[in-house]
Amino acid sequence: MSDDHSVVQLGLEFSLLSVLSFGGMSSAIPEIQRVIDLHQWMDAHTFADLYGLGYAMPGPNVLVVSLVGFHVAGALGAAVATLGMSAPSALLAMLVVSIWDRFREARWRRVIQAGLFPVTVGLALAGGYLITIAAAHSWAGYALTLATVFVVMKTRISPLWLIALGALLGVSGLLT
Amino acid sequence: MMSPVDRIPDSQRPRPSLLKLYWAHFVVGATGFGGSIVWLRHTLVEQYGWLSAEEFNEGLSIAQFMPGPNVFNLMAAVSRHLRGIRGVIVSTVGIMTMPFIFVLILGSLYERYGDLPAVQHAMHGIAPVAAGLMLAFGVKTASSPSLRNPIALVSVLTFIAVAFFRVSLPVALAMMAPLGIAIAWRRIR
Incomplete structure (x- = not known):
């Protein structure tokens, strides 16, 4: 191609x-x-x-x-x-x-x-x-998606903080 | 009939230069984390007074009624108040300048270092959060009061067709839009 x-x-x-x-x-x-x-x-x-x-x-x-x-x-x-x-x-x-x-x-x-x-x-x-299916590499990934949905529905926290938190969690190796 | 929208009379409307228009949109694009529409409203209505709140809202309803990305539709819809088609082009290039540079930088970094374990691990955290943001948006719109039975059935069928059977958008629209419109036809007077 x-x-x-x-x-x-x-x-x-x-x-x-x-x-x-x-x-x-x-x-x-x-x-x-x-x-x-x-x-x-x-x-x-x-x-x-x-x-x-x-x-x-x-x-x-x-x-x-x-x-x-x-x-x-x-x-x-x-x-x-x-x-x-x-x-x-x-x-x-x-x-x-x-x-x-x-x-x-x-x-x-x-x-x-x-x-x-x-x-x-x-x-x-x-x-x-x-996107959820594509993003998750383990059950921890699904859990992170669910937790994000919950936090977004219940609080007014900026999505940017959640993205940064996700990156940190990822680098820690917990999600792989 | 509602009264026509509250417009700024053309004689009183500040007439921004194309450069000023570019700069205003450049700032919106460079700072607008998490959706540019809120920042656009602040800049065009409150900060510069180029549009009245009603004019902005009217542009937003047109943008949301039409297909395509809402931000660009919005800028096109209010263009008659802001230097016409040249204004649209200048505004669009302005709002995309910084984001596009970020695309080139982050895109290159991803192509180059995406295979590194540390980067992959970070993405394993970023992508599920982004998925959650998208899902939460879907859930929020699904909780809209206008989505009652039986029209909610259209949402469920669309979801099943697209998520599970991977039906293409043209086919999904051809099947579901007539169904939704038929139900709405009976409800709306």
């Missing part, structure tokens, strides 16, 4: 995902993992690692796409994947703005939004499930 070829594939796959990912990035995660499998871009553990790295840096949550692009085809891959994921939907959003006032209160618009919402919830949960 030549590098040019994978850059083109990155652009095509993420442009398609851009206009299908209702609910934003969290809805896109299962499809990103499926596409990665399909093209054999990386194994599931590597994708879970990149997903984790995306949390460890500042910026929008689209960065997991940039990291996937970088892993597949370097800096150009990162740029193409990010642009593919963002530009088509942003253009659509710009087009919709001009007619938004006419239909924002329309029944059909509210029906579509309400009808898509449960789909986005199912997609986000599926993404969480798939």
